[in-house]
Amino acid sequence: MRRFDRWPVFVLFLSSAFACQQSGQKASLQEVLGSITAERLAAHIQRLASDEFEGRAPASRGEELTVRYVIEQFQQFGLQPGNPDGTYIQKVPLVGITADPSASLAITANGKRMVLRYGEDFVAWTRRVVETSSVEADLIFVGYGVQAPEFQWDDFKGVDVRGKVLVVLINDPPVPDPRDPSRLDERVFGGRAMTYYGRWTYKFEKAAELGAAGALIIHETEPAGYPWAVVRGSWTGEQFDLVAPDRNMSKCAVEGWITYERAKALFAMVGKELEALKKAAVSRDFRPVPLGARMTLTLRNTLRMIESRNVIARLEGSDPKLKEEYVIYVAHWDHLGIGPEVNGDRIYNGAVDNASGMAGLLEIARAYARLSPPPRRSILFLAVTAEEKGLLGSRYYAENPLYPLERTVAVINVDGLNVYGRTRDITVIGLGNSTLDEHVRAVAAEQGRVVRPDPEPEKGFFYRSDHFNFAKQGVPALDTDSGIEYIGKPEGWGLEVRRRYTAERYHKPQDEFDPSWDLSGAVEDVRLLFLVGHRVANDDQWPQWYPGTEFKAKRDAMLKR
Structure with missing residues (x-):
């Protein structure tokens, strides 16, 4: 079928892209897309969700290990520190x-x-x-x-x-x-x-x-x-x-x-x-x-009065004027840490939630760092703390931005990747809110896929992840989720695995890395998010909230200042 035509093309990129990235050379758009692989995603997830990281709770040994890992990755990619003070850190004062x-x-x-x-x-x-x-x-x-x-x-x-x-x-x-x-x-x-x-x-x-x-x-x-x-x-x-x-x-x-x-x-x-x-x-x-x-x-x-940390890196845009405008990719690095015992296990590893999203963010950041030419606008890669405690790290950034929100053109959230295989569709949470939908549709069509709305809108997922704090401030924000029509699986299988994950693994110690996962769908979704951000970062037009959306008035007022 036509929707599968482009998949083999992506596969052809892998060997040349792998050799190119090993030498640290700049690469074309097709090559950096091909370098986003299941093996790379799995390596990040396995590391971040290991027992050594103790569930990545804020203000714990797990935070120290996680923040160090993310900074090391950004440095290896050659990305600039994202804080204007010359560091990769935004301190987030919290009370425990x-x-x-x-x-x-x-x-x-x-x-x-x-x-x-x-x-x-x-x-x-x-x-x-x-x-x-x-x-x-x-x-x-x-x-x-x-x-x-x-x-x-x-x-x-x-x-x-x-x-x-x-x-x-x-x-x-x-x-x-x-x-x-x-x-x-x-x-x-x-x-x-x-x-x-x-x-x-x-x-x-x-x-x-x-x-x-x-x-x-x-x-x-x-x-x-x-x-x-x-x-x-x-x-x-x-x-x-x-x-x-x-x-x-x-x-x-x-x-x-x-x-x-x-x-x-x-x-x-x-x-x-x-x-x-x-x-x-x-x-x-x-x-x-x-x-x-x-x-x-x-x-x-x-x-306990503590300082947790957001981690932020920056890729400067190539346009002398537009480089002062920003596209933000955001993912939360935290999970629940060590908690009540369930079936003999007390470490809440958070493999899907959200070691997988962090893996996606890191691979997107690595791909952008190698891309030649860079996009016209600057890209920020923001790994936030305390999402599981009420979206606190993203709220702190949105209320204390390091770069003006009136020059932040869009936010793209990466929260929980598809670990079950390729889909014919991609879900947009809050479909119909902004013109970011059109970018997703265009990229999905190139992949032979369709865009569908949230199949469970009654659960309010749009308000339950870090992009929401930016939307509340008026910045157009995109949150995608796995599709539900899995290739080679019977009808209803996608919703059933969602239900089973929620019942058996979500926010439990059982959310652990599984080497049997099929990350081909995650690869496709991460490539889609890369391309959506790339389009936004190069487009002449800014994304806009659609009329009637609850966030439009805030954005309009912001841009009039």
Whole structure:
């Protein structure tokens, strides 16, 4: 078939490109594309995801090894230090807050008392930079906890929630389409596609904005896109945040999650039915429901003020004027470190998430460093910290950029490569947001592939990786994912391997390097990302947000300054 015609051409590049890169000589576009191979990607993944790197947690021995490895690679490629101070480092000040896991959460109502176990029934933390954070407050159910004037939606209805603990549902309100109740209304909260109102970050931010003492999100595996084990693994142990001038005292005293089973029991204890209230919450008429229960929780914290690091390298553009404009490739180097034991293993290696993305970033950087001629615009290669702690490294860069965001034309994210073989398609998360889509379509067509939207838009993946912090600031950002139509595999196989990875490996020690992986699909995707960035770096036109996209106004205002 026609879609396979170009694959053998790529293969022909390999031997000559390998010899050329070994000697450090400059190479043509075709040669550097051919030098991106499965063997090279596998070598980076195997190294970064090894037990020696201890899961690459920020402020750990794993960070030291990872940062050293990435800098050494950039230096070997011949790339310039990316920080204008002459180093490859951007220091990221963080606070590490570790809650005592012996904490228990007590709920009293109608003379009854329920005690929840930390890690099993709930997880909780504080972002306040304090040694003790306590809550003794009334519980109030606020539905989905959303105030969205553009959808004429307000779950709070003016009710004063100051000093209370909000109990809130996960994701956006799933509003049925009045024309077809079996489908979601795409005119309200994007239908199946999650908006930022559905993200846990929004719900905690809204609770703090309204003066709540705390917030508990009710976890559900299907709408969340991950099981309770992921919540427990991500939110127990040391938690990180950037430190605001007020030492984060404007945030809630307690943020946390509760399992669906324990939430259901809580509602039953106060004579209410969770499922019935969930249905009521899918309406603009919903009003907050006081639960007639009181929550008591004290978190005793160990504080650690630390400096983590983003790593950044720079390739100067060849155009005297356009070299002051930038395309950024970003990938996070961190994972979860050493955590709770699962099947006898405590090292969360993060092979797919995100040693594979770092491998892609490094191979793209190596290819650009050898390319002759270089692109017209400058390219930045940014390896960020603390993505797993809330996208903190990319947030710090986006709020403290080393190069002006008004001259940053695009950001391309590399988060989790395809390790299962070649596909006939490539997924764009947030397809329809910007003209970057057209660059992806053009390159995919050259590879004989098609572009498809996120097959799981309800899981809000666009808001869950580092490109989002740049999008929030207005910079057009691209996030791709593996295709789902695997060559030589039956229909549905791609979605099944996604599901199995999420259930069995994602954010668990089982996310380890596997020598049986088929990285041919990863190679094709990395080459695509290289070519998309190359097109953007040479194009006369900047990428633009499409009209109606939530980030367009911020970009327009930025470029008028």
